[in-house]
Amino acid sequence: MNAHKPYFVQLSDTHLFADATQTLWGVSPDRELDRVVAALLAMETPPAFALVTGDCSGDGSETSYRRLAEKLRPLNAPVYYAPGNHDDPSLMAKLFSRRTLGAGEKLTQVMQSGGWRFVLLDSSVAGKDQGTLGDDQLAWLRDTLAREPKAATMVVVHHNPLPIGSQWLDTMTISDARELLEILDAAPQVHAVLYGHVHQECATKRGPTAYMSAPSTFFQFKPGAASFCSDGLPPGARLVNLNGASFSTSILRVS
Numbered sequence: 001m002n003a004h005k006p007y008f009v010q011l012s013d014t015h016l017f018a019d020a021t022q023t024l025w026g027v028s029p030d031r032e033l034d035r036v037v038a039a040l041l042a043m044e045t046p047p048a049f050a051l052v053t054g055d056c057s058g059d060g061s062e063t064s065y066r067r068l069a070e071k072l073r074p075l076n077a078p079v080y081y082a083p084g085n086h087d088d089p090s091l092m093a094k095l096f097s098r099r100t101l102g103a104g105e106k107l108t109q110v111m112q113s114g115g116w117r118f119v120l121l122d123s124s125v126a127g128k129d130q131g132t133l134g135d136d137q138l139a140w141l142r143d144t145l146a147r148e149p150k151a152a153t154m155v156v157v158h159h160n161p162l163p164i165g166s167q168w169l170d171t172m173t174i175s176d177a178r179e180l181l182e183i184l185d186a187a188p189q190v191h192a193v194l195y196g197h198v199h200q201e202c203a204t205k206r207g208p209t210a211y212m213s214a215p216s217t218f219f220q221f222k223p224g225a226a227s228f229c230s231d232g233l234p235p236g237a238r239l240v241n242l243n244g245a246s247f248s249t250s251i252l253r254v255s
Contacts, residue, residue, distance in 0.1 A: 006114035009040060009075075009252075010238040012053040012196030013216035015086065016068050018061035025219055025230065029058060032218035032235040033071055035254045040237070041074060047239075049077050049113055053196035053214065054084025054124070054158025056092070065095050083107050083124040084158035084197060085131065085172075106137045110144060114242040117189075119144055121157040123174055131159030131174040131197075138179050145187045152245040154192045155184065161193060162211055164202050167226040172197070184209060192247065194238070200231060201238070201251050214238035215251060 015029040022029075040047065050072060057064040072079050081096050083089040089107040093099040101107060106122035121141065123131030133141075145153065161177045161184075163170040174180060184190050185207060192210040199216040200223050215236035222229040236253040 006048045007045075007239055007241040008049045008051065008113065009047040010051045010053055010194055010196075010214040010240065011036065011072075011217055012214040012237075013055040013084070013199055013218070014052065014068055015055055015058035015216070015218055016064040016071075017058045018063040020067065022058075024058060027219050029218040030067075030071075032254075033068075036217045036235050036237055036252075037071060037074060039252060039254045046075055047077050050075060050079045051118070051120075051156055051194065052079060052081045053156060053194060054082050055086045055196065056081055056084065057087055060086065060088035060091065062091060062095065065092060069096070078111075078113075080109060080111055080118070080120060080156075082109075082120045082156050082158055082196075083122050085124055085129050087124055089122055089124055104136075106134065108137060108140055108144075115152065115244065116242055117148060117151040117153045119153060119155050121155065123157050123159040129172045131157075131172070133157075133174060133176050133180055138176065138183060141180075142183050145183065145190065149187070149189055151189055152191055153187070153189045154194055155190055156194045158195060159197045160195050160202070160211075160213065162204065162206065164198055164200075164213075165224050166198070166221070168228060169198055169221065181206070191245070192240075194240075201236070203249075212238065212249065215253070 109120040199221040202213040220231035220233040222231040
């Protein structure tokens, strides 16, 4: 894909720690993210914006979030963050959106770019690997989509709403995915759902809606594996070109 504006980049599962030298599974999240950012900066045109689809931090620390924002600053583009199971949504809201979440409040966001509407959800549950949206957020999503039924829309969430055929990862999907899918199935303006969590490239369709993940910026899980297993592929990101009410997409891998 020739990435020309308007296009954006989906980054996922950056897993930065308070200690920039810390490794996970023998890999440095900081070093690998730097490689992905360098590859983006080497492209002919920069992204219009970036979406970071969860597990932005590996330890939920303020230091890790601040360093992540600093690492993405050279893109010279707005960055939007959705929380994952390793994140602290309240801290993310404070640092990235200057918001204070109420007790039990989820970090939901809506933004627009390139004639498209982006609805960011919060599937994180403190202390759990599995995701949950909850009745209040599902009602908010239903109302948010109903307010602009003709606006081309992408929904963004950390956990995968659909199984990906990996036995161990498919135990950690969205617990109320059935209710989520009912809402999305009834919203034809939702052309795509972007998610992270699975540390691999996935793309499938449910009706006319595309469901797509991005590679992790630091460590890849082997597709179809019954238990935790490294794929060995390099880090990457998903590039998405917007063209009117249609889109095209490709995967960027660092060499």
